[in-house]
Amino acid sequence: MAAHTVRTVGHPTRSAEESVELLRESGVQELADIRTVPRSRTDPQSDLDEPPGTLGAAGRPRLPHGAGPASRDAAGLRRGRRRPDHLPRRRTMQHLNEIALQHLNEARHNGHGRSTERLLHQKVLRQTLLAMKEGTVLAEHNAPYAGSLQVLHGRIRVTSGEDLVLEAGQLHVIPEERHSVEALEDSVFLLTAVTGIEDAAE
Known part of the structure; x- marks a missing residue:
């Protein structure tokens, strides 16, 4: 053998x-x-x-x-x-701000400086909440077919050839190019993405 x-x-x-x-x-x-x-x-x-x-x-x-x-x-x-007690399994959806604060607390106390949870997965649609401690960077990665970033707390910088700074309350389309995300302060944002589509009509 x-x-x-x-x-x-x-x-x-x-x-x-x-x-x-x-x-x-x-x-x-x-x-x-x-x-x-x-x-x-x-x-x-x-x-x-x-x-x-x-x-x-x-x-x-x-x-x-x-x-x-x-x-x-x-x-x-x-x-x-x-799962930690402060992040219970969700049988019914909590208020989004409550979920954001729970994950921000976890991000502040783990070694990666991040905490994420997929809140919704329906066919090609996904919504993921990401909490990042100040200074944490989500390394450069490919963009989904389509998507948006909505900042719920703090301030983040999206880099894809040029810098885009988003603050709490702002919503922006995800760049089509490869990009990275940096937390300029303790931050939480909602990533909405459409994936699994290769030849969809515009």
Whole structure:
């Protein structure tokens, strides 16, 4: 039996395409996501709508149906990991400002300086709340097919060739180019995105 080398990786700060290219350059041939839920509360760029698989020469890597992580939609809850008391599982939606303050408190006390929660997922529509401590940066990543950023608290800077500063109460379309987000002060914003559309009509 041929020997195989198994490596482990954590959540990347690069885009999916850059991460796959680095793995390919390192001789990695297959990639498996073993998380119970293919999402991250602190690194939303690691969220996967499709499971990874063979690192082929073109296209996003895929595995056959059923070969990816177990399906478990519990707002980012992982098996065996209890959600903090101040972030209860949501059977009914709380006031958005209350949710924002809960996540901002968590972001201030974790090492990543971030806390996220997907609030809505309906077909191609997703709404995610992100809280970031002052100075925290969400590394450059690809833009969704369409989307917007609504700042609920604080002030953020979106960089995509030029800087765009948004303050609490402001709503702005997400740049079509790759972009990064920096919290200029403790901030919370709502990301609304349409994904999974490749050839939709304008």
